[in-house]
Amino acid sequence: RxxxxxxxxxxxxxxxxxFDISPAESKCLTDQxxxxxxxxxxxxxxxxxxKTEFSNHHHLDTDIAQHLIESYGSRLPDVLEYIESSSDGKxxxxxxxxxIWGELxxxxxxxxxxxxxxxxxxxxxxxxxxxxxALDVHEEIASRLAKKLSWSEEEKKAQIERYKSxxxxxxxxxxxx
Numbered sequence: 129r130x131x132x133x134x135x136x137x138x139x140x141x142x143x144x145x146x147f148d149i150s151p152a153e154s155k156c157l158t159d160q161x162x163x164x165x166x167x168x169x170x171x172x173x174x175x176x177x178x179k180t181e182f183s184n185h186h187h188l189d190t191d192i193a194q195h196l197i198e199s200y201g202s203r204l205p206d207v208l209e210y211i212e213s214s215s216d217g218k219x220x221x222x223x224x225x226x227x228i229w230g231e232l233x234x235x236x237x238x239x240x241x242x243x244x245x246x247x248x249x250x251x252x253x254x255x256x257x258x259x260x261x262a263l264d265v266h267e268e269i270a271s272r273l274a275k276k277l278s279w280s281e282e283e284k285k286a287q288i289e290r291y292k293s294x295x296x297x298x299x300x301x302x303x304x305x
Contacts, residue, residue, distance in 0.1 A: 165201030178204060186211070188218060188228075195226035203238070210234040222265055227252045232269065236276050244270050244287040245294055261295050 143149040168174045175197055182193035186208065200207045210233040211217040217230030235241040235251045247269060249255040254262040262269070267288065274284040 165199075165203040167202050174201075186218070189226075191226045192218075192220070192228060206238060207231070207234045210237070221252070221269070222254060222258055222262065225254065225257055227254060232272060233276075236273070241273075242277060243290075244273055245291045247273070248291060249294065255294070261298070263295070266291055 140151055178197045179190075179193060182188045182196070183190075186193075188196070196204060196207060207230070211228065211230030214230050214233060217228065217233070219229050221227045221229060221232075231252065232241075232247065235247055239251060241247050241251055244266065245255075248262050248266060254265070258264075270284050270288050270291075273279065273287070274281075279287070
C-alpha cells in the first residue's frame with residue numbers, strides 16, 4: 129500500500145505538470161479500503177469462528193483450514209461453495225501441502241485465473257513450495273484448466289511448455305555445477 133500510495137503521488141504530480149490535470153480527491157484513500165477478503169473488524173474472533181466451523185462442519189485438516197482462513201478472509205463463504213460442490217474439492221492437490229482442488233474452481237471463477245503458470249506460481253505457490261515444483265500434478269491441473277477454459281489441445285500443450293520453461297529458469301544453476 130505504501131508503494132501504491134507513493135506511485136499515485138508521483139503520477140499525480142506528473143499529470144499536473146505535463147497535462148495540467150488535477151485529481152478530484154487530493155488525499156490518497158487506499159489505506160482506508162480493505163484488501164479483497166480483508167474486511168474483517170476482529171481478526172482473532174473471525175479466525176476462531178472459522179477454525180471451529182471448519183472442524184465441526186467441513187471436516188478439513190487443520191493446516192488446510194488455517195490456509196483457507198488466512199488466504200481468503202471474508203471471501204471464505206464463496207470459496208466454500210466451490211470446495212463443497214466438487215467431489216474432490218477437499219482433496220489436497222499434492223500430499224503434504226495445504227492447497228486443495230476446490231481452490232482451482234474458485235480461482236477460475238473469481239480470481240481470473242486463465243493460465244497454468246498463474247495458478248501454480250501466484251495463486252497457490254505450488255511452484256515454489258513443492259520440492260518438484262508441481263511437476264507431479266501440473267498436467268492434471270492443465271487438463272482441468274483446459275476443460276473449464278475450453279482450451280484446444282495445442283493451447284494446453286503451450287501452457288505446459290510455458291510452465292516448464294519457467295521451471296527451467298529456476299534450475300539454471302544446476303547445469304553449471
